Amino acid sequence: MANSNLPRRIIKETQRLLSEPAPGISASPSEDNMRYFNVMILGPTQSPYEGGVFKLELFLPEEYPMAAPKVRFLTKIYHPNIDKLGRICLDILKDKWSPALQIRTVLLSIQALLSAPNPDDPLSENIAKHWKSNEAEAVETAKEWTRLYASGA
């Protein structure tokens, strides 16, 4: 019922996500709500998150694609732009959203954010501070968390 009037664009995006997934990213819609996606992102190589499998949830609001999807990390992650609730500080998810962006591009951006944490625009003050004051140690913590929470998922 809820899925019957799913916009063509969402159907198309979903089909493409499933048929040609982006490397290191999998996104599959929930069976009972085609606007809700279960997402897995592999930690990028040469980042503190390497080897980790991060679960996220992604939801396409009613206004999508005129409004950004809502994305949240479900796996605990130590990252200056991600808070402990898994919320992500990423401009394209907020004011820089453009309808020309897609689920794929959003997830690729998040993957990129894992490679390049941006402590200057923090969501999690403490982690950002840690990152700025002692990056090596912060990276170690991030690796530790990846081992603890994001392995073998």
Place this chain on the structure above:
Amino acid sequence: MGSKVSDDHLYTVRSIVGSEFTDMDIIRALHLAKNDVTAAINIIFDTSTPKSQPTHAINKRRVSPPKSTPPTVTSSSKRNADVENKKCSVESKSIDWWFVGSGDVAGLSTCKGRTIKSGDAVIFKFPAKKVSVSPSPGKVFGRAAACSEIVRFSNEQDWEIGRIPNEWARCLLPLVRDNKVKIEGKCEFAPNVLGIMDTIILSISVFINRSMFVKQHQVSLKDAANSTDESVFHPLPSLFRLLGLSPFKKAELTPGDFCSNKRPFSQTVTSLHAKSERPLQNGHENETEDTVSEFDLENIVGVASSSELEEMDPPENLLCDLRPYQKQALHWMIQMEKGRPRDDTTTTLHPCWEAYRLADKRELVVYLNAFSGEATTEFPSTLQMARGGILADAMGLGKTVMTISLLITHSGRGGLFGSQPITQSFIEGGEVSDTGTIPNFANIPKKVTKFTGFDKPTKQSNSLTSGGNLIICPMTLLGQWKAEIETHVRPGSLSLYVHYGQSRPKDAKSLAQCDIVITTYGVLASDFSSENAENNGGLFSIRWFRVVLDEAHTIKSSKSQVSMAASALIADNRWCLTGTPIQNNLEDVYSLLRFLRIEPWGHWAWWNKLIQKPFEGGDERGLKLVQSILKPIMLRRTKHSTDREGKPILVLPPADMQIIYCEPTEAEKDFYEALFKRSKVKFDQFVEQGRVLHNYASILELLLRLRQCCDHPFLVMSRGDTQEFADLKKLAKRFLKGTCNASEGEEKDALSRAYVHEVVEELRKGEQGECPICLEAFEDAVLTPCAHRLCRECLLASWRNSTSGLCPVCRKIVSKQDLITAPTESRFQVDIEKNWVESCKVTGLLNELENIRSSGSKSIVFSQWTAFLDLLQIPFTRNKISFLRLDGTLNMQQREKVIKQFSEDSDIQVLLMSLKAGGVGINLTAASNAFVMDPWWNPAVEEQAVMRIHRIGQTKKVAIKRFIVKGSVEQRMEAVQARKQRMISGALTDQEVRSARIEELKMLFT
């Protein structure tokens, strides 16, 4: 070897001799008897000794009974042995056991040489519940029951004498096993010396356990509902029948009515059978296009002879006059809600139940549900039946107003019915003086009646908030309901709330406070699903006084979320409003009945067994039954219904239907012919390959192109797949050229040539792309100054304001003026503005509009293709015809605005409307002309659209004109429609693949 012992024989012998004998014994006997079963049985009884004697059964002597009382033996089962023979005697006078009655049974001897005398008590042995050891259950012949179902009886010495007939065993076994029933028996007559298969007359007395009635009530109903088992067998009613008990009050409806062949049928409804078979053929569910025609509908549901109904005046709070037939509806609806007078309902037996008087001295009465086999000692009254019904008046008769008058006349709070007979608002409104209209209200006894079994089982009814009226309608009608209530109801007499949107409150209290809550099916379904998670859903935590489903066929798919949600609502009164109670399938009715709680039809098992299956199998009784169910609960009048004096109930200004046949120009004809030839070649290929039905989508696509070409050749040139018709390009050129020469000396010759050249070039390259926003092929693409291509609509929709915004691709600021219409990928692959040429239909339409322009009457122009509406805007603008447009892209507010403006602004002459937008409910009586530009496969849809103007409120004469291009596929469509309207209606739609007759397709390609 004389013969091989067959399993059948083995099995037959086994069923007689019982399981004391081994297979080997029996096989040996059969050999000796040369496979003669009777002889073999004799041999066994004469020669063999059973391997095991039933010695473990201890036969207790009873307390010596009074003469008339038969020996008391009950059997209960245990699974400890292959053959279970444990018997125990119980006091028959126990208060837990009620004597039902006794009957004579013809038992069958299974022994030889033993004796039993008249008056001897017999002991019954019930087999344990175990899997039958039957060697080949599939081959069971005749009526032979499985071994495990044989009930044997012995004499007092515990020697087996015989067995009782299967029909008795079948009823008794489950009942005795569950300790619901016990039996006692004695011999009435037996031959002096028993032989195998001799008849022994037994008298059996049946006692029923009181506990059967204690918890049974709820459980069995559920069982019946969940049972997918087709063979619904209810032992208790069968047992009653065997005992010769007849109900002193019979059920009005019994399964026997439909299972026996006795009922004659006065009415044959043959036309429906083809209908019922179609879904099976298709193998998938029908979609909305597959509508049941008016004719079929009337066959199924009939039309009320409305002249018999009384009228009822609405209270003064209703600010409009009702027509007589609407007053009849009001009276009927009020009657349906009040039900029969209270005294009647409490003493009238529910039609599915029958009452039996037991033979017990305590004079007990037991009620049996003829459908579910359920038994109770409590009187099942009609009070538990639904209040409400189906108002199925045809479109345009004013169901909304009738319902509003009902809301005003009879209003209240859920759950308080009976304890508070006259409603709150009624008193507050000061209208009590008018009590003459509802005389029975004062007489209603002030006792609160339990509506047990109707509440959602998870919730206690008393935890629900009492609410007022809930109206559920499609989103498009939300505004109209609100507007109609506001205009027709005296301000201040009813509070109204529209429950819609993201921020709608979940709080039940605020919802319950309103007299009328309007919401959509979408909200209903979403509240329902969220309620399951959190259990605090707003709509479901209220006991409504009344729930009204507008366009109730929305819930027709019984498994859909919205249908289940509707059925889960708790309400005292329930109404379905629909012009099409059956849209595709008889099954549609099931959902409505489930919502209305018309017992027992809300249980799939019953519906399926007694109605759906027979109907699909071509048995008219299924249909007959539906008619008998619907008749009392449904009111249906059509525009052709007449009143007492035989006058039509609704007098509308006359409608003039006319078909305008257009003569195509030479250029158009050539273009069409070329397209047709190409299409026919393809079609013939499919026919040759015998793959017509496999390529159904492609064929419909071919037809679509041809039909569009009839509207305007530009529509065909516009498509991305024009490459397939590459040689058409020449014709396109010619068409354009012809245009320039023909139309009043426009000097765009050079430009258009260059342009067409470009189009051809682009096409050759096959350059295609997709809009980054909708991910579809470009439609009306624009180029930004930053060289990004997007659909115009997508781009503009992404902007906050209408004049400028960011490029979605590169975020550069772009203003609307800077946009360049991308030539190649526009909706039309020719620049329609610059190369505008009228097609014969457009010319015809413009002539018509010109003729009526001076009269000032408004017109609606329908087409099924929005692209054609786009095209029409060009000549309209040039000819200064002021118009508005209503299509599927508009949201609810925008639609309302357009309709309002069209109705109120006298300068607006034309409303361009797409089929999709023109669907249900919209009232456009401001217009008195309708132009149907292209024929639809389904005439019902066409009619529905035209009904937008020809309905209540229309004061002027209505002219409906349909355009058909001569000698084209359109004309053949007409022929096909006329020839086999029902077959084709809905079976062929543009998008949907349907299996229709190849013959008819061929007819289109002639």
